[in-house]
Amino acid sequence: MPHDAVILGLKDYEIKDMYRADGGLVIEARYSGPVLCPHCNGVRLRKKDRFVRRLRHESWGMRQCHVHLEALKFHCQDCGRYFNQRFPGIRCRYRSTEVFRRQIFWQHYDGICRKRLSERQHIGTATVERWFHDFLEREISERSDEPCPQELGIDEHFFTKQKGYATTFCDLKHHKVYDVVLGRSELSLQAYMGRLRGKDKVRVVCIDLSSSYRSIIRKYFPNAKIVADRFHVMRLVNHHFLAAWREIDPQRSRNRGLLSLMRRHEENLKPEQKERLQAYLAEYPALEAIYAFKQRLCRLLRKKCCTAKRCRRWIRRLISYINQLKTCGIEQLETLGRTLGSWDGEIAAMWRFSKNNGITEGFHNKMETISRMAYGFRNFDNYRLRVRVMCA
Ligand SMILES: [Zn+2]
Structure with a gap:
């Protein structure tokens, strides 16, 4: 009957009866498909016995559903073995479909x-x-034999107090997590990196400003272009700039209102906010110059999706900014200059490519939810399994 497959959700079964029992539903059914010997695929079979398999089946709304399935014991005349009938959609010895x-x-x-x-x-x-x-x-x-994605985002996230950090490998092109691996140092990742397939096909790898990840990528992904993550670069600039401000004016730099004005981009300020900030900066000419310099630097760093020709022009400007920072005489800004100097290639690559690690950070949020839903994980393999399926 054609409706039987629709009702039962299984093909080649025939419903003989349906009735209510204990507030649930019982479906009596029989398998109408061909029966083969599981050992030799023989068809010369002799019925030896019959019995009923009582199986739990998918619930209909709030009603629990059971299937009582007529089953047979056979003797195969080809190989001489006895066997109980096998059913498609129901595993051997299982008591549920x-x-x-x-x-x-x-x-x-x-x-x-x-x-x-x-x-x-x-x-x-x-x-x-x-x-x-x-x-x-x-x-x-x-999908166990999937090769490494061509556009990769690598970032760390916290796993547990005992096991420490884990590294996420994110497929930036298809917006999914490729894998998570325990540890973030080169030593803890080297075994995994060694057996990773398709490493030479990786074109772009996006990372935050972590030198250990950079050395890993240079070693294991020979053809990949390293791209710095814009968010982390901006955060670094802001961090050093605010630290320099604290050195110049320790008192007022603790003012929360002023702090919020200082860390924002100039174009996001309302006219009255801009006035307030300028009134403050007028008191400190040195700070005013630093502020103007930071805004210029941030405008440069925020550029995206550019042609190679334009990038070449901007990299000259970036190098000049870095040199100015290195020789400005303020310790915090000199440190910033040195850090940006050591990452100049990766920062320039950031203008060329549109992808960034925002996708990876978003997945970290989801992983946190997965971890919370399970009330935390002790076993990293269980965590990894869930993340790989649920973040894909
Ligand atoms: Zn057989």
Whole structure:
């Protein structure tokens, strides 16, 4: 009957009867497809016994559903072995259909906690966890041999107090997490990097200003262009600039209103705010000059999606700014100059490419949610498995 497959969600089954029992629903069914010997694929079979398999099936709304399936024991006349009938969509010796297991997987995936699911569906919490894990592994095994993405974002995030930090490898082109690996130093990543496939095809790698990541990329991704992450570059500039301000005027630099005006981009200030800031800066001519310089520097660093010709012009300007910083005589700004100087190539690459690590940082947010939903992870492999499936 054509409706049987629609009702049951399984192909080649015939519904014999349906009735209510204990507030739930029982479907009595029979398999109508061909039966083969699982050992030799033989078809010369002799029925030896019949029994009923009672299986939990996907719930209909709030009603729990059971399938009573007529099953047979056979003797294969080709290989001489005995076997119990196998059914598509139901695994051997399992007491639930795959459809039901998948339903539990998706409900847990969508955020219904183990305890609530266990109470509603009358299964154990450990069962929910085990099934969820099974399906995650099934999902990941389908794409286990994916090569490394061509546009990669690498960043660290905190995992646990005991295990420390983890490194995220993010596919910036397709907006998904490629992998997470425990550790952030070269030593802890070298085994993973060694066995990574498709390293030579990686074109762009976006990182924050971390020298350990830079040396790893230079070593393992020979053809990749390193791009600095704009957010981190701007934050660094702001950090050193505010520290220099604290040295010049320790008293007023603690004023929260003034602090907010100083750290913002000039064009985001309202006219009255601009006036207030200029009135303050007029008291300190040295600070005024530094402020104007910072605004020029930030305008340069915020440029994006440019042609190679334009980039060449701007890199000359960047180098001149860096030289000015290095020789300005203020310790904080000299440090900034040295740091920007050592990252000038990566910063110039930032103008050329539109991608940045905002995508990776966004995934870190999601990973935090995954971790919170599970009330934290102790086992990194479980965490990695979830992240790889749920952030893809
Ligand atoms: Zn056989």
